[in-house]
Amino acid sequence: MILVTGGTGLVGSFLLVELGRRGLPVRAIYRGQTPPVSAKTQPVEWIPGDLRDGLGLRAALEDVTHVFHCAGLVSYAPQDEEDLLRVNVEGTANVVDACLERPGIRLGYVSSVAALGGGAAAAQRELPTTEPLRIDEQGQWDLGAEHSAYATSKYLAELEVWRGVSEGLRAVVVNPSVVLGPADWHRSSTRLFRYAYDEHRFYTPSSLNLVDVRDVAEMLAQLTLDTDNNGERYVLNAGHWPLAEVLDLMASGFGKRPPSVAVPAWAAETIWRLEHVRSLLTGARPLITKDTARAGRRPLAYQTNKICQELGRGFRPLPETIRWCCQELAKQ
Template identity: 30%
Template sequence: MRVFVTGGTGLLGNNVLRQLEAAGHESVALVRQPPESKVFAGLSTRLVHGDLFSEETIDRAVADCDAVVHSAALIHLGWTRLAESMRINRDGTKAIVDACIKYDRKLLHVGTVDSIAIGSKRAPANESTPMTSSTQNIPCSYVVSKKASVETVLDGVRRGLRATIVHPGFMLGPWDWKPSSGRMIVEVSKAWRPFAPRGGASVCDVRDVAAAVIAGIEHASQDGRQYILGGHNITYFQLWKEITRRTGTRGPVTPTGPLALWVAGIVGDFKTRITNRESDINSAAIRMSSLFHWYDSSRAENELGYQIRGLEETLDDAIQWIC
């Protein structure tokens, strides 16, 4: 098959392109600027230039393919840039949905676990876990806009779209060019950070997620069914310890206390207001990193053959790639 991939310069998109190639499929990638040659090295992917709002380019690319993987997104963990996030993540998805309906092409939409319910250590969330007030109203531009992107796809399904939605956890692994989540590895191994965030993540391997994305295009029911692609549910404190043990740097001492986080949020937001530039430490990002994003991926394991490899392999390979 020939697959049109948005976000192909990103962590997940690039891994999807590489696995499509390895499986003998053709691919076409949307790029906004001429990419560095290393990003597409070894791939026979055809590049088309434009963004999610380049109507003619999108139209032609979708018409010319059998399926679309939409993984382009703006990932801003903060409360500013909401309009920009909505434009890219919701309206950009609408442009892709409309083209897929027009040419009757299958869509695999990449969501995020951050936009669905949050579970607990004893009961990790699955696709049916109801939202609660603490998970429904997180004022983070990324979360709000990604939720809106899922609604846009589901609305498309009601209009005849054939679609599957996947929600990856915290992905680590190779081909993280920017880097995306690999930035955490860079940050914790660059300078000593004694206090880790309070919450936790479902850490998964981007290669396993990419394989499930391709399985989703090939085998899913395409009726808007949603799949969590999580991994190992661990605290950031444990994760940082694992990373620093491997990089040979000093690990965290303790998770941050609630009072310190509250103060850091206020100071971060104040700095944002006076500099007009939001730093990584802000109230929305702190709220996100204080939650336990722990997930159960059984549905994807049973229906898409999703496999979660050992955390050791993921961390070793991600660190080797980044460092």
């Protein structure tokens, strides 16, 4: 029996598809009044639960051999800092503790490249170069650098997994970059597609590291189910691209006009400050934050030699991923 947290999220939902393809019995935790219904997977045993409910997690682990912890909160809004710690850090600690009480369980945890550190300190230095800073699984978290609340929460959550490993838990960790897939227009990375679809004119001269959600789900399943690797982390990233090129491909996939006006750094700095004031006055989520305004200024390129050598496969090309996403989103 496989237990999946975050089965209604982007990575979790495609992981359910992959597990269904393998014909494995799956139990998934959901929040809300009614269990989700999906035509993409074989029947899933949906059970109500919450990551902060330690007793509920222990009950959900009955007869379970593998746990995929995909649940998490992604936000760069300042008002979500406490929720990030509760969901990402406390929730992961509860999952680890519940697994430790059942010796033999194997855990696959979905972290983020944000937890690797390395880039934060470099981004804050004056480095007059366009050559990307290359980061792999050996990236070290810089305690003296300024990190986003999201990155900090994923770093601390990973520490909980490593604590579990030191106490006997068998676990592997994947660190995906920005995950692309057809999902809710208003959530996570799918908002990039909505931005291109709405034909906005502006873009920032920054860059992104991106990966196909299908690759993340397949590689996570392979590492957790098909290998005995333990205490290892793996960067999942299909490549590093300028934001302008990414938005152009997305707009083209919808038959829309791509953004054409680059926003200089000084303007982005002004906008996020105005948005911060607006959010304080109205309580609304800021459209752009300090972290998103500054993201990608210092090019980072996440290296994937380890996972490619381990599994003997590469990643889907970005143009293919974007075409697939646009086609699926258009159906919605």
